[in-house]
Every structure is written in C-alpha cells, then in structure tokens.
Amino acid sequence: MPNTDGALDETGFDALYRDCAKDVHGYALSLLGERAAAEDVTALAFERLYRARLRLDRRRGTPRAWLFAIARNAALDELRRRRHRPASGLDGEPGSDPAAGEAFDAVERRATLRKALAALTPREREVVLLKFHGQLSNSELARALGVSESNAGTRLHRALTRLRDVCGELEQREVA
Numbered sequence: 001m002p003n004t005d006g007a008l009d010e011t012g013f014d015a016l017y018r019d020c021a022k023d024v025h026g027y028a029l030s031l032l033g034e035r036a037a038a039e040d041v042t043a044l045a046f047e048r049l050y051r052a053r054l055r056l057d058r059r060r061g062t063p064r065a066w067l068f069a070i071a072r073n074a075a076l077d078e079l080r081r082r083r084h085r086p087a088s089g090l091d092g093e094p095g096s097d098p099a100a101g102e103a104f105d106a107v108e109r110r111a112t113l114r115k116a117l118a119a120l121t122p123r124e125r126e127v128v129l130l131k132f133h134g135q136l137s138n139s140e141l142a143r144a145l146g147v148s149e150s151n152a153g154t155r156l157h158r159a160l161t162r163l164r165d166v167c168g169e170l171e172q173r174e175v176a
Contacts, residue, residue: 008053008063016063017046024071027133030117031075031126041078045071065140068130072144079122116166124159131156 008016024045029038048070049063056066117125130136130144142152 008049008056012063013050013053014113016049016067020064020067021046023133023135024067026064027129028071028075030114030129031077032134037078041071041074048074057110062141064095065143066132066134068134068140069144071134072130074124106110112167112170115170116163119166120159120162123155124162127152127155127159128163151171 016053021042025038025042028045029035036079045067049067053063054064056063060066061069085140089165117128120128126140127145130141134141134144135145138153138156139149141151145152145154145155
C-alpha cells in the first residue's frame with residue numbers, strides 16, 4: 001500500500017476505497033441523516049484524499065485516519081450550510097420489516113440508537129461516529145479532531161456516557 005516515502009499509490013488508494021467506502025458513507029449518513037448528502041461527502045472525501053495522496057505523512061496518521069478527518073470536515077461544512085435550511089432528522093434510513101421478534105427487537109434498538117444519537121450535541125455525535133463508523137484508534141481520533149489523545153478519550157467517554165443515558169431514557173419512555 002505505502003510507497004517508501006509514505007505516499008499512497010494507486011493500488012493502495014484502490015484498496016483503501018474498497019476497505020473504507022461503506023464505513024465513510026455510514027459515518028456521513030449517521031451524521032447528516034440524508035443519503036444524498038452522505039454520498040456527496042463520501043465522494044468529496046475520497047476525491048480530496050486522492051488529490052493529496054502523494055503528500056500523506058504517515059507519521060501524522062494512517063490513510064484511513066486522514067480519510068475520516070477529511071470526511072468529518074466535509075460533513076461539518078455541510079452541516080454549516082444547513083443552518084440556513086430547515087434541519088432534517090436522523091431517521092432517513094428506513095429499517096427492514098422483519099417477521100421474527102428477534103429481528104424486530106434489533107430494529108427497535110437501532111431506532112432507539114438513532115434517536116439517542118440525534119439527541120446528542122453535534123460535538124458528541126461526531127466523536128461517537130468517528131470512533132465507531134471510522135473505527136479509529138484514540139490517537140487517530142485525536143488527530144481527526146485536532147485535540148490531544150487524552151482529550152479525545154475524555155470526549156469519547158463523556159459522549160458514550162451521555163448516549164447510554166439517553167438510550168436508557170428512551171427505552172423507559174417506550175415501556176411506559
């Protein structure tokens with residue numbers, strides 16, 4: 001994948017695309033809530049990485065971490081543009097209609113999680129999505145966010161605690 005100078009060659013870029021395209025799209029979709037916007041952000045992230053592929057500095061992160069940092073910036077730009085338009089919810093991704101009770105429970109859990117993610121602040125939501133959709137290590141997460149590794153860990157811990165609390169509250173409301 002890498003050249004000796006740290007650049008990302010054509011073969012490495014192709015492999016990165018195959019390995020990460022679904023994850024980047026999932027991250028963008030979870031953050032933006034609109035399939036078309038997520039597709040635009042995904043394409044833009046890969047395009048920007050492709051243009052910068054010969055200048056990558058592997059000491060500052062893996063190509064995957066660079067890609068998610070670029071996707072994050074593109075998604076944040078889209079969210080800023082939306083401030084002037086009505087906001088849309090995160091429930092733009094329809095779930096399946098399974099017959100089995102177990103599958104229905106999984107659909108309910110995903111819906112609860114989507115609602116809980118929507119209830120988080122944008123800052124909390126982005127750290128959770130970068131960590132889990134991006135599958136970034138804490139050091140890569142820190143680089144993507146532009147903060148120290150301990151700060152990234154603290155933000156992640158707080159966001160996950162808040163996410164658990166919100167999920168618990170939503171589940172209690174559904175039972176009541």
